[in-house]
Amino acid sequence: MNGDRMIADLVILGGGPAGAIAARMAATRGARVLLVDPDRTPERLEGLSERLLGWLRGQGLDSRLPEGSPFVPRKALWAGRESAHNGEYLVERAALDRSLRAAAKDAGAKIVTASGQVDRLGPDLEVEITLSDGRHVLAPRVIDARGRKAHVGRPVTRGPATLAIGGWFEDRLDAEPEARILPFPEGWLWIARPGGGRLWVQATLDAREGDGASPAARLREALDGASRIGALPGTPPSDWVDKVPLGAPLVRDCAPVLPTGSIDLRLIPAGDAAAGMDPLSGNGMFWAVSGALAAFAALETLAARPGPDSETLARRYLEERIRETYRRQARLGRDFLLQETRYAAHPFWARRRSFPDDRPLHDPGHDQNTPVAGSVAVERTIVVETGLLAERDVLITDREPSGVAWLAGIPAVEAYHMLRDGAGEEALAGRWGAEAARAAMAWFRARSLFPLPR
Ligand SMILES: Cc1cc2nc3c(=O)[nH]c(=O)nc-3n(C[C@H](O)[C@H](O)[C@H](O)COP(=O)(O)OP(=O)(O)OC[C@H]3O[C@@H](n4cnc5c(N)ncnc54)[C@H](O)[C@@H]3O)c2cc1C
Known part of the structure; x- marks a missing residue:
């Protein structure tokens, strides 16, 4: 700190799930992190998915769930039928956000209770931020995790209002x-x-x-x-x-919203600031946290291998990932709404029938052919490998349109080529161990990719 000017390696604007998790990860790696949030989350309830709790558990963060967050099945009385999909934890959001920010603080992040705005993106990797308490912060990079507020005044496409x-x-x-x-x-x-x-x-x-x-x-x-x-x-x-x-x-x-401009790597968006999803999925917090991990992997890559190649890779990874997640979540929401046919003629339902498009859930929307069930395609894409971004061949299936790089630690494409050329489980076990080979074989069998020896 220098007078009313603070210096940080990374500033995170917004301390919702995306910002708090990003701050915790960067602080754990030893960075000087400033997490800026006004602490004004209104008291409201949301469903935290089992998927997100599983991830939090893996990070030792499940104890940060506020007390009195019961687990309940997500019952739907859709299309006249009652069904119970996956469950959710009913969490009070202001309490959850505070608790995750406290976890970031315990990891070494400095928490500033204020709001912040970016004043200048300098050419020399310096971002200047002014806080609502009048102080200024300088940092080489900022994660923008301000939620939907980040879209104000920016070019975006929006779903039905x-x-x-x-x-x-x-x-x-x-x-x-x-x-x-x-x-x-x-x-x-x-x-x-x-x-x-x-x-x-x-x-x-x-x-x-x-x-x-x-x-x-x-x-x-x-x-x-x-x-x-x-x-x-x-x-x-x-x-x-x-x-x-x-x-x-x-x-x-809560309209779906997707920014249209390209990402400036000095100000990386994460969570709802990257794209706002339809709340119907009940998975917004999961995607916010997963977006924070993606932003963190991009930052780690830029730090480990500075230069234009990493910048191109990071930008491509973040932009493609955000677009794909947004499109997939929007189509999932559309398909769920389409199942409810009783109100199809009412404006709410009619306006959402064809958003974001009329294409099937897995359709990639470009020239690539999505494999049908029982077939597979190999595509080169960007994955996170030991914490850093790398280009790698992945297997695309109808169930995994974004691609699978690893099967229980075995490179998926290599295993696929070996099996296609007649090798069996033994050959995989010889290279990667019996347990991994068994898991990989189970994966190929479950997708009926080709006749495999029993
Ligand atoms: C109606 C509705 C219902 C939803 N229900 C669910 C659900 O049941 N389950 C689920 O998983 N998801 C749900 N979601 C989605 C979920 O709320 C979001 O996806 C998630 O909160 C995004 O997290 P985030 O950290 O990106 O942003 P946010 O949680 O929005 O956090 C942004 C933070 O930035 C702060 N901030 C804003 N401006 C500034 C600034 N200038 N400076 C500093 N800080 C700032 C805010 O105070 C806030 O703390 C729902 C969304 C809506 C709209």
């Missing part, structure tokens, strides 16, 4: 924790009961509808809509008639 209106309601003290997704003509509802006498109701609606009604009125209408089709949990619908939210509802933009 979508709003989420959420509010807390009183609940029975003895209510069993549960979460359900309910479609209704104007959109869909997520009702999450963490226990403790409160429940969270969130309506996802078309931003262009509603005739100027207030958020509270739109939330009420959504509950009435769901009540009419008998989809509200536990109690008879009449119990919901007089329910009013405890406090003003929280209104959030």
